[in-house]
Each structure stands twice: as C-alpha cells, then as structure tokens.
Amino acid sequence: xxxxxxxxxxxxxxxxxxxxxxxxxxxxxxxxxxxxxxxxxxxxxxxxxxxxxxxxxxxxxxxxxxxxxxxxxxxxxxxxxxxxxxxxxxxxxxxxxxxxxxxxxxxxxxxxxxxxxxxxxxxxxxxxxxxxxxxxxxxxxxxxxxxxxxxxxxxxxxxxxxxxxxxxxxxxxxxxxxxxxxxxxxxxxxxxxxxxxxxxxxxxxxxxxxxxxxxxxxxxxxxxxxxxxxxxxxxxxxxxxxxxxxxxxxxxxxxxxxxxxxxxxxxxxxxxxxxxxxxxxxxxxxxxxxxxxxxxxxxxxxxxxxxxxxxxxxxxxxxxxx
Numbered sequence: 001x002x003x004x005x006x007x008x009x010x011x012x013x014x015x016x017x018x019x020x021x022x023x024x025x026x027x028x029x030x031x032x033x034x035x036x037x038x039x040x041x042x043x044x045x046x047x048x049x050x051x052x053x054x055x056x057x058x059x060x061x062x063x064x065x066x067x068x069x070x071x072x073x074x075x076x077x078x079x080x081x082x083x084x085x086x087x088x089x090x091x092x093x094x095x096x097x098x099x100x101x102x103x104x105x106x107x108x109x110x111x112x113x114x115x116x117x118x119x120x121x122x123x124x125x126x127x128x129x130x131x132x133x134x135x136x137x138x139x140x141x142x143x144x145x146x147x148x149x150x151x152x153x154x155x156x157x158x159x160x161x162x163x164x165x166x167x168x169x170x171x172x173x174x175x176x177x178x179x180x181x182x183x184x185x186x187x188x189x190x191x192x193x194x195x196x197x198x199x200x201x202x203x204x205x206x207x208x209x210x211x212x213x214x215x216x217x218x219x220x221x222x223x224x225x226x227x228x229x230x231x232x233x234x235x236x237x238x239x240x241x242x243x244x245x246x247x248x249x250x251x252x253x254x255x256x257x258x259x260x261x262x263x264x265x266x267x268x269x270x271x272x273x274x275x276x277x278x279x280x281x282x283x284x285x286x287x288x289x290x291x292x293x294x295x296x297x298x299x300x301x302x303x304x305x306x307x308x309x310x311x312x313x314x315x316x317x318x319x320x321x322x
Contacts, residue, residue, distance in 0.1 A: 035059070035105055038080060038232070044090040050105075053124035056112065059105035060125070061097045064090025067158070068131050069321060070122060071097040074140020074165070075246050076211060077304075078104035078236045080229065081139060084310040085317075093135075093321065098125065100145060102245030104236050113248030114255040115167065119148035126156055135321050139163040139306055141249045144256065147289075150270070151263040161317055162272045164303055166285055167263075168256035185277050189214075193250035200240035207243070208234035220300055224308035266290040271320040273313055275301050294320070 033041075039048045039061055046063030061079050069089060073081040079097035089095045099106040101118050112118070122145065126134050135158050138146025147167035150160050172190075179186040192199060203210055211233050215225045237243060270293040274282050279297045286293050296316050301308040 033232075035061075035079075038083070042083065042086055044087040046086065046090070046095075051125055051128045053128050054117075054121045056101050056109060056121055057107045058101070058121060058125055059099040061086070062095065064093050064095045066093045067135065067321070068094040068096060068126075068129070068133075069135040069137060070126065071095065072100055072122065072136065072138040072142030072145050073097070073103065074138075074142050074163075075249060076207070076214065076233055076237045077140070078233065080232050081304075082137075082306060085306060085314055088314055089318075092318075096125075096129070096134075098122065100142065102242075102248055108241045108245035111248070113245070114252040114259070115144045115148040116152060116256070116259050118145045118249075119152050122149050123153040123156055126153075132156070133158045135159045135161070137161040137163065137317065138165075140165050140303070144168060144249075147266070148256075148259070150266045150268055154268065157268045159321055160266065160268050160270045161320060162270065162282075163306055163313070164274050164278050164282075166272070166282060166289060167260050168253045169260045169285065169289075170257055171285070172253060172257060190250060190253075193247040196247075196251070199247055200243045203237070203243050204240045205238055207237040211237070215304070218302040218304055219308055220302050221308060225304060229307070263289075267292060269320070270294070271296070271316060273298050273305060273316060275303055275305050278303070 035048055039046050042063065044063050046061055048059065048061050051058055051060065063086065071079070071082045073079055079099050082097050086095055086097060101112055101121050102108045122136070133156055136146045136149055138144070138161070140163070143162040143165040144167050146160060146162060150157050175187060175190060177191055208230065211230050215230060216222055219225060237246060266289060270290045272282050272286060272293060272295045274295065274297055276297065279295070282295055286295055298305045298309050298312050306313050
C-alpha cells in the first residue's frame with residue numbers, strides 16, 4: 001500500500017476523553033450536540049471533512065496514523081456508531097469513518113442507493129484521499145456496501161471486516177412478512193422501508209421512537225447505546241429527506257440481489273463478526289461468498305455489536321488488520 005496524497009477539510013480542535021461508557025461531556029440527556037462537538041470529544045486528534053466524489057458530497061471523520069481503514073456504518077446510525085472503537089483503532093491506523101450516501105451530513109440524492117453505486121462512492125473517496133489500498137469495516141448496511149466494495153474494487157481492498165451482515169442475496173426473498181410463533185427475530189422494517197412516501201410522514205420528527213424500539217429489541221444491554229447516543233441518531237433521521245434516503249438503502253435490495261448473482265467469491269482476507277442470532281446465517285452463506293474468511297461469534301450482544309461489545313470486537317479486528 002502506498003499513499004499518493006492526503007487532503008483533509010478539517011474543523012475543530014481535539015477535546016477531552018470520552019467516558020468509558022461512550023457518553024459525551026457535551027450533552028445532557030435529551031439533547032444532541034452537532035457533529036463538530038462530537039468529533040472534538042474523541043481522543044486521538046480526529047477531524048471532520050467533506051469530499052465531493054462520484055457526484056455526491058460525503059461527510060467523514062478522520063484521525064490517527066498508519067495503514068488506512070475505512071469504517072461504514074449501518075441503519076439507523078451515522079459515523080458515530082464507531083465512536084467507542086475509533087480512538088483505539090487510530091493508535092496504529094489512519095481511520096476514516098464515513099457518512100455514506102444518504103446518511104448524516106452527507107448528501108441525500110434521489111437515487112444511487114444500490115450497494116454497487118455506494119461502493120463506487122467509497123472507492124472514489126479512497127482515491128480522493130490518495131490511497132492505493134485500504135482495509136474496510138462495515139456494519140449492517142455498511143457491511144453490504146463493504147462487501148460490494150470488495151466485489152467491485154478488488155484492487156483497492158487489503159482486508160475486509162463484516163459486522164453481523166453480508167450482502168443482499170437470493171435468500172432474502174424467503175423472508176416472511178408474518179412471523180412464525182417460534183420466530184425470535186422478525187425483520188419487519190425490511191418491508192416497512194420498501195414503502196415510498198409513508199415512512200417520512202410517520203417518522204419525521206419522531207425518529208426517536210424508532211431508535212428506541214430497535215435498540216430495546218436488538219441490545220442485550222440496553223445501556224450500551226446511551227440516551228445521548230440515541231438522541232444523536234434520532235436527530236440524524238428526524239427529517240423527511242433523511243428517512244427517505246435511509247429507506248433507499250432497502251428499496252434497492254432487488255438490484256443488489258441481481259448484482260450479487262454476478263459476483264465471484266471475495267479473495268481478500270475477510271473477518272465476519274456475528275451476534276448469536278445471525279451466526280448460523282453467516283456460517284451458511286460465507287463458504288460460497290469468500291475464499292479466505294474467518295467467522296467469529298461475539299458473545300453477550302445483539303445486532304449493534306460494535307457499540308455493545310467494542311472491546312470484544314476489537315480483540316478480533318485488530319489482529320485481522322495487522
């Protein structure tokens with residue numbers, strides 16, 4: 001890996017340490033600071049910036065030195081999903097946490113939410129930074145984009161980490177709208193987010209209701225995503241445009257599945273971390289999707305494992321990236 005150039009559009013000085021719980025000194029319960037204040041709260045010399053690439057303006061947070069690693073968050077999250085692991089990763093890596101197309105302070109265009117286009121956004125951002133190769137960590141929707149990046153931009157990828165999710169594939173068509181009596185997890189939002197126009201009317205200004213529901217049903221320890229964190233995410237998804245854009249990631253699943261059918265197995269070293277509910281699914285899926293992979297179960301966590309078990313996740317991620 002070589003770096004040709006590095007240009008940062010920065011903002012703000014570095015603030016104090018985050019508390020061990022991940023809460024910030026900037027905001028009391030019920031309030032949410034802006035991204036600049038959040039960036040300033042991170043230990044390790046982080047900055048925020050913007051880059052216009054592939055026709056879309058992307059917001060990112062960057063810090064640390066060393067081999068570059070790009071972090072892609074999930075729904076309904078922003079770059080802040082990784083705030084508990086950013087300082088530790090930045091000890092030996094140049095860390096770039098990205099608000100993808102439609103997320104946070106990045107542009108929310110009318111289209112382009114298929115994962116192939118979103119991966120092209122990230123590839124263009126990597127080149128904008130001047131890197132020949134990067135590691136990529138993706139969570140939830142971000143894991144789908146990370147997998148597409150691996151499939152479509154193999155020359156740019158060194159190592160890949162998927163958090164609890166892989167790329168959309170034909171098996172998604174087998175998901176049922178009506179849960180069985182013994183079904184422990186029901187992905188109703190996969191269908192809800194397909195509906196055009198209605199979610200914006202129902203959720204605009206009330207995103208916190210959705211955030212709380214998802215956290216309370218997906219976390220083993222509900223305090224792992226604090227009141228402060230939930231307000232940050234609610235603020236990010238409270239507008240009709242933000243809700244529409246987030247839904248766009250789901251409304252392109254049919255195209256993503258069609259694209260997946262054309263992909264050959266990923267050859268870059270791949271680490272997948274899974275919570276208990278998704279471990280069997282990934283164990284079934286990955287042998288056909290990757291030639292060099294390791295699947296590890298993260299204990300005592302739900303879907304938001306990088307927030308709920310950051311130390312346990314880092315214990316696997318850091319050796320993989322090394």
